[in-house]
Amino acid sequence: MTTVLVIGAAGKTGRAVTRALTSRGVSVRAAVRSPERSERAYAAGARSISVVDLETGQGLVEAVTDVDGVYHLAPNVHPDEVAIAERVARAAARADLARFVFHSVLHPHDASMPHHLRKAEAEEVVRTYLPGATVLRPAAYHQNLVGAAVAGRLAVPYSLDAPFTNVDLDDVAEAAATVLTRPGHAGLTYDVAGPEVLSVREQAHVATEVLGHPVEAVRMELSEWVAGAGASLTPQARDDLLAMFGAYDRSGLVGDPTTLRRLLGREPGTWAQALVG
Template structure:
């Protein structure tokens, strides 16, 4: 029997690449979308083994070809994209028209948190998707451990929110493993799954554990949103910068935590901890 064909939208992004690799490991035939006919030298390309399908998620150009003949589709929109709702709604309609049997959407934990506009867009996108495909599977991951891995390895984790705010950071590869299972049809149609890491840790905790695992000092430092705006945020699109600033304020207030049990059940094993991830990369 031929392997099922799955289309991963946005497969050149960090999360899209992880999902595509996980799907390949499951023996699925993976088709990944990119806006570029050839890989650019200044951006990650498709993972090895993934077939290229040129499609523009914003305009919809190429989307029919990308989804035609696919058994499943993974909908993931570039981070902070202002047109996420329209992109998801269009992709859902095209997938339905092309007879794609399984749709999986990459949302976010707490998609209706009004403090964070990019979360709210994902909540609206979920509802648009459900209106077309009530059988779609929705994944709601927390923030990724990988977001702070490079700073930890460099010895300084600097964030524009308080260092004692708690986070249920999740390993992106764990999320991708669940995504691949969903694409393979192993999750209940119409189900929604929150994917949170196994521990609630503060940035101070993350730095302390990194210090122990790496055997060298890793500092946790808090900066202000204004300092971030003048530094790392200076070159960002104004809309994306505003979304991130709103997120930082929300993080400063409550952190970002969720129940860890669903991920453990879906994986059938203990989820990856921050210490696990550090040890893997330290080697």
């Protein structure tokens, strides 16, 4: 595996995957939405840039030409995620690539979360075009909450006691690099979950100890979230995330860390390690 096209390479996940691949000597071609975002991808180690509009498919054929593999992830809570997956998988199938990996989500078939169901449908679409694709289903990242912990306040609009097996984004990226560069993963689907079950209340306790300053856990009202972080979202993205908070409130998001341990060949990173990492 010498060259991999990373979709969404200027984003949070795409940059982590780019770093993991380049650290193994793989040349990364970064698919970015606009040239202004190229710097972020270059800073993560990308060797070249392809400007791709996932909503129209413009630039995709050129982007998949002369690469050995593709790492595909969808823009967050995108309403057209299934059609995007189809565009990317179709282009990759025509280019006859050695590897294709799709970044899904833990429990994609949970019918209470529309954006999870779109991932399940996207998995199906990818498999239709590329039966040998590998699917990763990551839990929520530790890094989603690190900044808030450092600032001393974990405020979430769901139960503070719901259980989560959050995962370190760099471990997800390392697993991605492994399935892209090593044999034996074609056609397989892997849950990618962290090694400990922690509620937000427990995360706040751990953060208080590790960071050496008080970190409070606060359950915010949904209306407060809607007026704050939710205000800048489209109505559909807001509804998707409200459905997700309802699911988190009922049962958290818990997966089995066994596969990630095997892919990494070591213990996955803990919340405490992410806080100081």
